[in-house]
Structure formats: C-alpha cells, structure tokens
Amino acid sequence: MKAESKQIQLPDIFRSGLSLGEKVCIVAPGPNGKDHYHEIPQDFSIIVVNKGVLIEELNPNWWVISHTNTDWFQIADKQYTGIRVYNDCNAQSLGNAALVNSKDKIYTYSAEDEPLTENKVLPVKGCIRFGASVSAMAIQIAYNCGAAEILLCGVDMSGNSYWDKTENDEVEVQDLHGVVWDSVKRLNPLLKHMRNELNVNICTLSKTQLDLPFYLKK
Numbered sequence: 001m002k003a004e005s006k007q008i009q010l011p012d013i014f015r016s017g018l019s020l021g022e023k024v025c026i027v028a029p030g031p032n033g034k035d036h037y038h039e040i041p042q043d044f045s046i047i048v049v050n051k052g053v054l055i056e057e058l059n060p061n062w063w064v065i066s067h068t069n070t071d072w073f074q075i076a077d078k079q080y081t082g083i084r085v086y087n088d089c090n091a092q093s094l095g096n097a098a099l100v101n102s103k104d105k106i107y108t109y110s111a112e113d114e115p116l117t118e119n120k121v122l123p124v125k126g127c128i129r130f131g132a133s134v135s136a137m138a139i140q141i142a143y144n145c146g147a148a149e150i151l152l153c154g155v156d157m158s159g160n161s162y163w164d165k166t167e168n169d170e171v172e173v174q175d176l177h178g179v180v181w182d183s184v185k186r187l188n189p190l191l192k193h194m195r196n197e198l199n200v201n202i203c204t205l206s207k208t209q210l211d212l213p214f215y216l217k218k
Contacts, residue, residue, distance in 0.1 A: 010091055112127045
C-alpha cells in the first residue's frame with residue numbers, strides 16, 4: 001500500500017542546509033568498484049546511488065535514488081534507515097517503508113528543463129541537470145551541498161553488470177549501456193568544467209570510462 005504522497009511535503013535537499021562536508025565519495029554499483037571500497041578515505045562522507053545502497057561493505061551517509069520500480073529497490077526500501085534523496089518524480093511514489101524507516105530524513109531534488117548535453121556546459125549551481133546517469137546527479141548534489149573534493153568509486157559507465165554479478169534488467173536502458181555508456185559524452189564536459197572552472201577536485205578510485213585521473217593518496 002502506497003502512502004498518499006500528495007499530502008507529504010518533502011523538503012528540497014538544497015534548501016535543507018544539510019552538508020556532507022568538503023570531501024565526498026560517490027559509490028555506484030558498477031563491478032569495477034568492488035575491490036576498492038576499502039580504499040575510500042575515512043574522512044570522506046559517502047553517497048551511494050541506486051543499487052549501491054545494498055553493498056554490504058559500506059555505511060553510507062546518503063542514498064540518492066532515481067529508480068523505484070525494480071526488485072532491488074523493494075529490498076533496499078525495507079532495509080535502509082538513513083537519509084534518502086529522491087528526484088521529485090520518484091518521490092511521488094513514496095511508500096510506507098520509506099516513511100517508517102527514514103521518517104524525517106527524506107529529501108527531494110528537481111531537474112532543470114534543459115538537460116546536460118555534449119556540446120554546451122550549462123550552469124549547475126543551485127540546480128540539477130538530468131541526462132548523464134544517477135551518478136551525475138549525485139555529483140551535482142555533492143557540489144551544491146558544499147563538496148570541494150569528490151571521489152568516484154564503481155562509476156564504471158560501461159557494461160550492464162553490477163558488483164554482485166547480477167545484470168540490470170531495465171528495458172529502457174538496454175540500448176544505452178554498451179562498452180561505453182551513451183551518457184559519458186554528456187558527463188565528461190560537465191566534469192571538465194567543474195574541475196577547471198569551479199575548482200572542484202574530482203578523481204576516481206576505480207576504472208571508469210570518464211575522463212578523470214585516479215585518486216592519489218596524500
């Protein structure tokens with residue numbers, strides 16, 4: 001039974017005043033991240049995206065969600081008790097499990113009408129641009145919530161497998177998940193802009209199709 005979402009006023013994450021600090025690691029469920037979870041520095045807060053919330057080695061601070069119509073979501077929905085960040089479309093289907101488990105720790109974000117493109121870098125200050133995967137949304141959320149150093153793990157942007165050797169069976173993404181995801185060409189320009197113009201240090205712990213340097217321990 002679903003809760004009556006129209007009666008629930010969920011706070012916008014950008015207006016909440018919440019912050020994860022200046023150092024944030026974004027963990028996606030790609031298989032390349034599996035051998036690197038232990039390398040996430042202890043002074044980094046952790047955002048997991050989508051199915052990454054089920055990675056047992058992690059204790060995430062926030063869960064950023066873009067899909068709620070999957071089997072894995074039904075499992076995670078009943079287990080996770082921390083801060084959740086939904087896009088405003090999926091928040092409309094908010095269920096009782098979320099309200100019971102996360103209570104007053106549920107937030108939303110909305111997208112600008114103009115999405116990310118490969119030919120033009122659009123401003124992301126105070127907003128979210130769709131068009132380049134849930135990891136791209138998490139990167140923008142982290143930046144807008146004060147992160148100056150962003151580390152990626154498991155953001156493979158390649159193939160259709162998860163870290164647990166299962167496959168993504170969502171029909172709508174099958175033609176977008178090849179050797180190199182279609183969204184890479186839209187995310188790379190934003191990452192370049194954030195690194196060079198916004199002075200955000202963005203690196204990766206694991207192999208990715210994105211144009212990013214590997215993280216070097218200080």
